Amino acid sequence: MITGGAGFIGCHTASYFAKKGHEIVIIDNLSRKGSLDNLNWLKKQHPITHYKTNIQDEKAVEDVFRKENTIGAVIHLAAQVAVTTSVSNPRDDFDINALGTLNMLQAVRHFCPQAPFINASTNKVYGLLHNVKILEGLKRYEIEKKGGINESEPLDFHSPYGCSKGSADQYVIDYARIYDLKTVSVRQSCIYGERQFGVEDQGWLAWFIIATVLGRKISIYGDGKQVRDVLYVQDLVELYEKLIEQGSNLNGKAYNVGGGLKFSLSLLEFIDILKDQGLEISYTFGDWRPGDQKVFVSDNTKVIRELGWEPKTAPVQGIQTIVSWVKQNKDLLKSFMAD
Numbered sequence: 001m002i003t004g005g006a007g008f009i010g011c012h013t014a015s016y017f018a019k020k021g022h023e024i025v026i027i028d029n030l031s032r033k034g035s036l037d038n039l040n041w042l043k044k045q046h047p048i049t050h051y052k053t054n055i056q057d058e059k060a061v062e063d064v065f066r067k068e069n070t071i072g073a074v075i076h077l078a079a080q081v082a083v084t085t086s087v088s089n090p091r092d093d094f095d096i097n098a099l100g101t102l103n104m105l106q107a108v109r110h111f112c113p114q115a116p117f118i119n120a121s122t123n124k125v126y127g128l129l130h131n132v133k134i135l136e137g138l139k140r141y142e143i144e145k146k147g148g149i150n151e152s153e154p155l156d157f158h159s160p161y162g163c164s165k166g167s168a169d170q171y172v173i174d175y176a177r178i179y180d181l182k183t184v185s186v187r188q189s190c191i192y193g194e195r196q197f198g199v200e201d202q203g204w205l206a207w208f209i210i211a212t213v214l215g216r217k218i219s220i221y222g223d224g225k226q227v228r229d230v231l232y233v234q235d236l237v238e239l240y241e242k243l244i245e246q247g248s249n250l251n252g253k254a255y256n257v258g259g260g261l262k263f264s265l266s267l268l269e270f271i272d273i274l275k276d277q278g279l280e281i282s283y284t285f286g287d288w289r290p291g292d293q294k295v296f297v298s299d300n301t302k303v304i305r306e307l308g309w310e311p312k313t314a315p316v317q318g319i320q321t322i323v324s325w326v327k328q329n330k331d332l333l334k335s336f337m338a339d
């Protein structure tokens with residue numbers, strides 16, 4: 001079962017596991033623009049069962065579990081994903097991310113307590129990293145901890161999105177302690193790839209490419225030196241598979257998962273890569289947004305050590321795949337932007 005299976009990460013996850021012969025059940029209310037297109041793309045390739053169900057609706061979620069009574073693993077991706085939207089509507093954000101995750105945990109507890117439960121959490125649970133010294137370079141900020149941020153960093157939920165996802169992250173960990181569920185929270189850095197219907201507020205890497213190919217101007221919030229470690233979506237999906245293989249050994253751990261220092265980029269460096277790939281990008285600078293970290297680089301040591309997983313796809317290579325996808329789907333993306 002994949003919640004948010006018609007979303008960006010979800011459709012790649014569904015496609016990957018369907019190709020391997022697994023039966024796929026998706027819960028997705030299709031609230032994200034582009035999700036219907038992702039779902040149709042998926043359905044063309046594989047037989048998929050889709051429920052247009054809201055995860056906030058406890059009874060509706062239970063109904064799905066009642067009908068689908070052979071769920072072997074749950075990958076929970078459905079979420080309200082934009083910090084800006086969470087600031088303008090914190091209640092909806094809470095309902096979807098915190099309550100929605102609680103509903104999923106409760107359903108797993110009652111219907112399939114042995115099923116591995118993978119939660120897509122976020123590096124935003126560490127907030128603005130006030131205790132981490134940040135150095136300013138010519139084109140990027142750097143953190144003093146060269147290896148990146150590991151799981152011992154204090155949690156500091158900043159922004160309603162940080163609070164709702166952070167709350168979900170903690171429930172997922174606690175349901176392993178209290179109810180012996182087989183859970184794991186994957187604290188993801190920036191994930192990117194094709195089929196990401198990025199907008200200014202979320203999915204910045206895809207958004208920059210879509211806007212540039214369609215001739216739109218881009219606003220950079222801050223000075224462009226902000227750094228993110230970026231992880232190509234297929235690499236993440238391979239980690240989900242390794243986690244599912246852990247089965248009943250999953251016991252409420254959290255892992256920081258991103259591209260790490262090697263696959264990190266500042267916005268200015270990203271723009272240079274786009275220029276190298278022949279894109280002429282037009283941008284202006286604006287104020288920083290609340291909750292925006294100046295720099296985040298994941299320390300992947302724990303996940304590498306315990307799961308034997310590592311990011312493989314270099315940004316230049318991953319970015320190239322989005323550029324091609326955007327160029328091949330200009331009309332679709334134009335109509336998506338016009339709505």
Ligand SMILES: NC(=O)c1ccc[n+]([C@@H]2O[C@H](COP(=O)([O-])OP(=O)(O)OC[C@H]3O[C@@H](n4cnc5c(N)ncnc54)[C@H](O)[C@@H]3O)[C@@H](O)[C@H]2O)c1
Nearest residue numbers: 004006007008009028029031032035054055078079120191
């Ligand atoms: N993309 C990233 O860079 C990134 C980084 C860190 C964490 N995450 C987390 O990974 C997960 C997936 O992210 P994504 O980028 O694929 O986002 P996405 O918006 O593309 O996918 C989320 C999907 O959830 C669905 N959805 C939203 N509310 C729902 C609800 N109430 N009921 C049922 N379905 C609902 C949407 O229609 C959408 O298809 C999210 O939990 C997100 O917080 C993503």
